[in-house]
Each structure stands twice: as C-alpha cells, then as structure tokens.
Amino acid sequence: MNNYFSMGGYAAFVWPAYALSALVMIGLAVTAWWNLRVRERDLAKLRDQLP
Amino acid sequence: MSSFFDRYANPTRFMRLATAVVPWTAAATLLLLGSGLYFALFDSPADYQQGESVRIMYVHVPSAWLAMAGYSTVAVASAFALIWKHPLADLVARAASPVGACFALLCLVTGSLWGKPMWGTWWAWDARLTSVLILFFLYLGHMALLNAFDDAARGARAAAILALAGFVNVPVIKFSVDWWNTLHQPASVSKMGMPSIDPRMLLPLMLMAVGYTCFYVTVLLLRVKGEILSAKIRALRLSLMQVANQ
Numbered sequence: 080m081n082n083y084f085s086m087g088g089y090a091a092f093v094w095p096a097y098a099l100s101a102l103v104m105i106g107l108a109v110t111a112w113w114n115l116r117v118r119e120r121d122l123a124k125l126r127d128q129l130p
Numbered sequence: 131m132s133s134f135f136d137r138y139a140n141p142t143r144f145m146r147l148a149t150a151v152v153p154w155t156a157a158a159t160l161l162l163l164g165s166g167l168y169f170a171l172f173d174s175p176a177d178y179q180q181g182e183s184v185r186i187m188y189v190h191v192p193s194a195w196l197a198m199a200g201y202s203t204v205a206v207a208s209a210f211a212l213i214w215k216h217p218l219a220d221l222v223a224r225a226a227s228p229v230g231a232c233f234a235l236l237c238l239v240t241g242s243l244w245g246k247p248m249w250g251t252w253w254a255w256d257a258r259l260t261s262v263l264i265l266f267f268l269y270l271g272h273m274a275l276l277n278a279f280d281d282a283a284r285g286a287r288a289a290a291i292l293a294l295a296g297f298v299n300v301p302v303i304k305f306s307v308d309w310w311n312t313l314h315q316p317a318s319v320s321k322m323g324m325p326s327i328d329p330r331m332l333l334p335l336m337l338m339a340v341g342y343t344c345f346y347v348t349v350l351l352l353r354v355k356g357e358i359l360s361a362k363i364r365a366l367r368l369s370l371m372q373v374a375n376q
Contacts (some may be wrong), residue, residue, distance in 0.1 A: 096244070103232050103235070115353075118356055130373060
C-alpha cells in the first residue's frame with residue numbers, strides 16, 4: 080500500500096495535482112449551489128413584500 | 131433557428147428546463163468521475179517513459195479541454211449578446227467565465243506539476259504553455275470588464291467585445307503544438323484511426339473528459355439560474371422602491 084501511495088517516486092506531483100483539482104471543482108459546485116439557494120430565499124422574501 | 135431561441139432561451143422556460151436537467155447531469159458527473167478515477171488511479175498502466183507521473187494526464191487534459199470549451203461558451207454567448215441582444219446570452223457569458231478561468235488555472239497548475247518531474251522545469255515560455263496563460267488572462271480581463279462600469283449593460287458589452295477578440299487564441303492553443311516546435315507534446319488522442327495512446331489509458335481519459343464536461347454543464351446551469359434570479363431580484367427591488375416613492 081505504501082508502495083502505491085509513493086506513485087513510483089512521483090507522489091509529490093501526482094497527489095497535489097489530484098487534490099487541487101478536487102478542491103477547485105468541489106468549491107465551484109458548492110458555491111454555485113449555495114448562491115442559488117441564497118438568491119431563491121432573497122427572491123421569496125422580496126415577493127412577500129410586494130403589495 | 132429563431133423559433134428555437136424563442137422557445138428555450140426564454141428565461142422562465144430556461145429555468146424550468148435547467149431544473150429538470152441538473153439532477154441527471156449531476157448524477158452522470160458522479161458516475162463518470164467515480165469510474166474514471168478508479169481506472170485513472172488503480173486500473174491503468176504506468177507509462178513506459180513517464181512512469182506513474184502519467185496519471186496527472188487524467189486531470190490535466192480534461193481541464194485543458196474544459197478551459198477551451200468554457201472560453202468558447204463565453205465567446206458564442208457574447209456573439210449572441212452583441213448581435214441579437216438576447217437577455218439570456220449576457221447571463222450565460224457572465225456565468226461561464228469564472229468556471230472556465232478555474233479550469234485554465236487547474237490546467238496550468240497540474241501541467242506545472244507534471245512538467246517539473248518530466249521536463250525538469252515548472253514553467254517554460256513554450257507556445258502551448260504561453261497561449262494557455264494568455265487564455266487565463268483573457269478570462270480575468272473578461273471578469274474585470276463585466277464589473278468595471280456602473281452601468282452593467284456597458285460592462286457586458288465591453289466584456290463581450292474582449293471575449294470575441296480573444297477567441298482567436300483558442301485555435302492558437304489547439305494548433306500551437308503543430309505550428310511551433312514546442313516542449314509540450316502534441317495531441318495523443320485526436321489522431322483518428324491511428325491511436326497513439328494505449329486503450330487502457332484512453333478509457334480513464336475519456337471517462338474523466340466526459341465526466342468533467344457533465345460537471346461543467348451542471349455548474350453552468352446552476353450559475354445561469356443564479357444569474358437569472360439575480361436579475362429578477364434587481365428588477366423587484368427597483369419596483370419596490372418605486373412603489374415606496376409614490
């Protein structure tokens with residue numbers, strides 16, 4: 080198993096590449112979803128204020 | 131053509147369509163990236179020259195494709211916004227730009243992490259690398275212009291013109307490895323009929339590429355929905371202020 084994680088000596092390059100890709104993509108998905116939620120809530124509040 | 135746009139580019143109908151499509155593209159993303167990662171990390175061979183470092187390819191190449199696809203989205207949406215003045219087109223360009231910028235950055239960083247052990251350098255002013263760096267700056271310029279004016283419509287117009295002018299860079303990226311003698315290797319996948327890549331490497335690469343594409347579609351739809359709601363919120367606030375002033 081240790082042998083696997085060492086990636087033939089390239090661990091310091093392979094794992095950061097995967098970790099950064101995962102981090103950025105999860106960040107993109109979560110912010111897109113979260114912003115949508117916030118705006119849906121804001122819109123509902125505004126519609127309640129309409130006469 | 132125009133009836134197609136009347137039908138689907140109507141913001142309300144677009145919202146309904148996006149809401150129906152997103153669960154499917156999200157599920158496809160998880161399935162494809164899950165199986166792609168399995169093959170990329172556990173069930174594909176090491177390269178005979180590059181050893182295990184070749185596994186960086188499975189995250190580097192799809193992000194490069196998405197960086198170009200994202201810019202193409204921005205450019206096409208900008209053309210629609212400038213020529214047909216379609217309200218949805220500006221929102222699509224605004225929604226796509228930061229996503230494409232993230233993929234351009236990922237492409238540069240994962241490429242750097244691959245270049246160090248293989249070429250012995252993090253960076254070279256090679257035609258492929260430089261043109262992708264320019265792509266990243268074009269994204270930054272586009273996002274900056276969008277927010278540079280008090281009048282949002284003027285900002286959108288300036289950004290759209292930049293996006294269209296910068297589109298010339300996309301074919302330069304694609305063909306840079308053929309036009310110039312680059313340190314970057316030429317394409318391994320697009321040689322139709324004479325595959326120069328092991329099928330056991332092609333499978334994870336394709337799974338990851340389609341998975342990244344589904345991810346991009348999902349995030350883009352969510353972001354366009356967000357932009358449509360923002361526009362509605364702005365309009366409602368304005369009309370509430372007018373009611374209050376009467």
